[in-house]
Amino acid sequence: MNPANNPNINYKTLVRDSYNKCAQKYASSRQENANPELALLIDRLPENANILDIGCGGGVPVAKKLAEHGNVFGIDISQTMIALAQKNVPSGVFTCLDIMQAEFPESFF
Numbered sequence: 001m002n003p004a005n006n007p008n009i010n011y012k013t014l015v016r017d018s019y020n021k022c023a024q025k026y027a028s029s030r031q032e033n034a035n036p037e038l039a040l041l042i043d044r045l046p047e048n049a050n051i052l053d054i055g056c057g058g059g060v061p062v063a064k065k066l067a068e069h070g071n072v073f074g075i076d077i078s079q080t081m082i083a084l085a086q087k088n089v090p091s092g093v094f095t096c097l098d099i100m101q102a103e104f105p106e107s108f109f
Helices: 011-029 037-042 062-066 079-088
Strands: 049-054 070-076 093-096
Touching (some): 037 062, 062 070, 070 079, 079 093
Parallel strands (some): 049 070
16 A cells, blocks of 8 residues: 555545545444443543544544533534534534644643
8 A cells, every 4th residue: 555645635635525425325334332442431531521522423423422421522524524413413512624723722621
């Protein structure tokens, strides 16, 4: 496999556009139940924790499960995925953003 280093390709745009195209099918293929490993994190969360889900996709299953235990903030580069996350996890706060551009208050999460 060759490294992704072609200067003529904007890889962030490629990823965003690809997820925008396949968002519905990808999100519907995700399992409804969160992985058991997520329980390890949940057990360690303080009450009313602010939780950041980077690459949240359509919000299922991770953001949906985390929202049962705190305040979920999801970030994804795909506008279509963010729209699905907002629909699937109405209590969450979801933003279409490149995580490399994100800024948060210190110690917010």
